[in-house]
Amino acid sequence: MRASRGSEANRWIWLAPSVLWLVFVLLLPLGFIIAVSFAERGLYGGVHWRFGLENYRRALDPLYFPIYARSFLMAAVTTALCLLIGYPVAYAIALRVNPKWKHALLVLSILPFWTSFLLRTYAWMFLLRAEGFVNTLLLTWGVIERPISWLLYSDFAVVIGQLYGELPFAILPLYVALERVDVRVIEAAMDLGANRWHVFWRVVVPLTRPGIITALVLVFIPSLGAFITPDLLGGAKSAMLGTVIQNQFVQRNPPMGSALSVLLILAVLALLLVAWRAAGVKERQ
Amino acid sequence: MATATSAIRVEGVTKRYGVVTALEAVSLEVERGEFLTLLGPSGSGKTTLLRVIAGLERPDEGRVYLGGEDVTDLPPYRRRVHTVFQQYVLFPHLNVYKNVAFGLEQKRLPRREIERRVAAALELVRLSGYERRWPHELSGGEQQRVALARALVLEPEALLLDEPLAALDLQLRKEMQRELKRLQREVGISFLMVTHDQEEALALSDRLAVIAGGRLQQIGTPREVYENPETAFVATFLGSANVFEAEVMARENGDALLALCGRTVRVSLNGRRLEGSRAQVAVRPEKIALRARPLRKTDLVQLEGVIEERLYLGDATHWRVRVGDHSVLVTEPNRPGSRAEAFRDGQRVFLCWARESIVVLSQ
Numbered sequence: 001m002r003a004s005r006g007s008e009a010n011r012w013i014w015l016a017p018s019v020l021w022l023v024f025v026l027l028l029p030l031g032f033i034i035a036v037s038f039a040e041r042g043l044y045g046g047v048h049w050r051f052g053l054e055n056y057r058r059a060l061d062p063l064y065f066p067i068y069a070r071s072f073l074m075a076a077v078t079t080a081l082c083l084l085i086g087y088p089v090a091y092a093i094a095l096r097v098n099p100k101w102k103h104a105l106l107v108l109s110i111l112p113f114w115t116s117f118l119l120r121t122y123a124w125m126f127l128l129r130a131e132g133f134v135n136t137l138l139l140t141w142g143v144i145e146r147p148i149s150w151l152l153y154s155d156f157a158v159v160i161g162q163l164y165g166e167l168p169f170a171i172l173p174l175y176v177a178l179e180r181v182d183v184r185v186i187e188a189a190m191d192l193g194a195n196r197w198h199v200f201w202r203v204v205v206p207l208t209r210p211g212i213i214t215a216l217v218l219v220f221i222p223s224l225g226a227f228i229t230p231d232l233l234g235g236a237k238s239a240m241l242g243t244v245i246q247n248q249f250v251q252r253n254p255p256m257g258s259a260l261s262v263l264l265i266l267a268v269l270a271l272l273l274v275a276w277r278a279a280g281v282k283e284r285q
Numbered sequence: 286m287a288t289a290t291s292a293i294r295v296e297g298v299t300k301r302y303g304v305v306t307a308l309e310a311v312s313l314e315v316e317r318g319e320f321l322t323l324l325g326p327s328g329s330g331k332t333t334l335l336r337v338i339a340g341l342e343r344p345d346e347g348r349v350y351l352g353g354e355d356v357t358d359l360p361p362y363r364r365r366v367h368t369v370f371q372q373y374v375l376f377p378h379l380n381v382y383k384n385v386a387f388g389l390e391q392k393r394l395p396r397r398e399i400e401r402r403v404a405a406a407l408e409l410v411r412l413s414g415y416e417r418r419w420p421h422e423l424s425g426g427e428q429q430r431v432a433l434a435r436a437l438v439l440e441p442e443a444l445l446l447d448e449p450l451a452a453l454d455l456q457l458r459k460e461m462q463r464e465l466k467r468l469q470r471e472v473g474i475s476f477l478m479v480t481h482d483q484e485e486a487l488a489l490s491d492r493l494a495v496i497a498g499g500r501l502q503q504i505g506t507p508r509e510v511y512e513n514p515e516t517a518f519v520a521t522f523l524g525s526a527n528v529f530e531a532e533v534m535a536r537e538n539g540d541a542l543l544a545l546c547g548r549t550v551r552v553s554l555n556g557r558r559l560e561g562s563r564a565q566v567a568v569r570p571e572k573i574a575l576r577a578r579p580l581r582k583t584d585l586v587q588l589e590g591v592i593e594e595r596l597y598l599g600d601a602t603h604w605r606v607r608v609g610d611h612s613v614l615v616t617e618p619n620r621p622g623s624r625a626e627a628f629r630d631g632q633r634v635f636l637c638w639a640r641e642s643i644v645v646l647s648q
Contacts, residue, residue: 182374184370184372184374185374185376185377187341187361187370187374188368188370188374188375188376189376189387190340190341190360190361190362191339191340191341191361191362191367191368192362192367192387192388192391192435192436192439193362193388193391193392193439194362194387194388194391195360195362195391198391202387203376203378206378206379207377207378209378
């Protein structure tokens with residue numbers, strides 16, 4: 001506020017890196033995609049700069065609805081499983097484990113990030129395919145007589161791959177929220193007659209709601225637009241939003257791909273708004 | 286004092302943390318409707334004892350009874366005692382109404398009854414109209430009242446209070462002390478309060494128990510414990526005391542003849558046993574009078590000393606007087622015309638006190 005803090009020009013110098021970053025990495029590409037989404041497909045895969053709503057009309061064709069629904073469902077299943085598995089893990093690390101192991105366990109939970117997502121997805125193919133590790137093991141043990149065919153190139157495989165990739169994004173925010181829960185509040189609840197079940201549902205879960213919402217957002221949004229996992233692990237019939245968008249670009253139709261991308265962004269924004277309001281209620285408390 | 290009527294009974298409770306013994310064979314009984322205070326320095330085990338009674342800690346040995354029922358193996362949520370914690374620990378995600386209703390909702394009572402009882406509890410702690418407020422909007426004193434209402438609304442066998450006033454500033458603390466006493470009389474529930482504040486303990490308790498090093502030192506009415514402390518620790522922890530070494534000259538009919546700072550004094554043993562030839566006695570500083578000249582023909586104990594130090598504390602003056610090897614503390618209220626005001630450092634004075642003011646301590 002004071003004059004000694006520097007002039008107007010000085011302030012802009014400090015802001016410059018973030019502004020440049022925003023402009024070149026976010027706003028320009030986004031603007032480009034929005035512009036392209038209203039354009040037409042060129043004859044040889046280029047963009048023909050004649051504007052219209054044709055791409056959006058096609059994108060909102062009922063033909064695509066099952067794909068949207070599937071993407072939504074798969075993302076929802078992935079998110080639900082991430083919370084179901086991530087919450088107990090985060091709970092154990094934050095409140096149950098000897099404090100000196102906390103950091104080691106957290107590092108372990110994000111360890112998969114140390115290799116590329118593509119490589120890890122290939123690893124899952126290796127594990128799940130017909131003559132893969134899982135089937136071989138089950139055959140050797142005599143649990144099955146014939147390889148399970150739905151392990152790979154199926155919705156099952158897509159969910160497994162997504163779950164594996166997104167789980168750390170659920171565990172970390174949940175851990176942060178659980179770490180902040182005052183153990184004395186839990187004791188107070190037990191002292192006032194709440195058994196473990198009630199303590200969990202009436203105290204721990206409400207207190208960690210911001211973390212739960214963050215985890216939901218962080219897992220659901222990437223899952224909705226995912227294309228590597230459905231592309232590599234999914235079956236031939238299992239088109240999803242991410243793969244459809246990818247295909248448009250591969251099949252030299254950038255305007256259509258852009259329109260689908262813009263719709264995805266809008267859907268995500270709407271979801272963020274809902275999550276933000278849900279978290280906002282909490283903040284007022 | 287029939288056992289069946291006691292609200293809380295603790296029998297031989299021992300609790301160890303690794304090599305540290307937090308509680309050692311503590312036995313204690315809180316009568317129905319009694320206000321009992323556990324007084325002790327920090328780390329004395331008083332909070333641990335409260336947590337053992339609440340069920341938040343398991344004792345290594347001993348039993349805990351509530352209303353005559355053995356609850357040692359019951360989890361906290363099955364025990365009919367509730368705690369008011371030091372930092373209140375309200376539920377931050379629930380408003381005042383929901384905080385107070387929390388315990389009632391666990392019991393799945395009808396909504397009408399919950400509403401009625403919450404309203405009554407809030408009225409009891411004078412917070413009617415605060416139902417929709419959030420804990421973080423309340424002052425420390427108000428949060429404390431919510432914590433009290435939240436526990437009292439469940440009509441417990443006894444209320445456990447863990448340093449309930451420690452986080453409040455002095456003015457509010459005095460106010461809440463009276464408030465606690467009023468509440469306890471009104472609801473007639475036993476209160477077991479932990480504190481390290483001796484004044485609080487003296488002012489509020491029907492009985493107080495001094496605890497140190499995980500052991501119960503003495504238990505009795507505030508007057509009993511203050512006037513007749515059993516050990517040097519209790520004498521100096523509850524108020525202050527001058528502790529003298531004395532030689533036992535003779536014993537007869539519950540009295541003893543002691544050689545104290547070169548005088549021979551006959552004191553009552555008050556039922557205490559005196560073994561060996563040496564004894565410790567205590568004299569409270571406010572029971573000693575300072576005089577410029579000795580009294581002749583008196584029944585009082587009189588010792589000659591030299592003023593070492595004078596501390597003016599507003600309502601009273603504290604003197605240090607050198608008597609032989611002892612530095613004796615004397616306190617006098619500052620009344621108009623107090624003769625003591627005239628004394629200077631280095632002045633020769635006489636300390637006098639009644640024989641009855643001498644308490645023989647157990648070793």
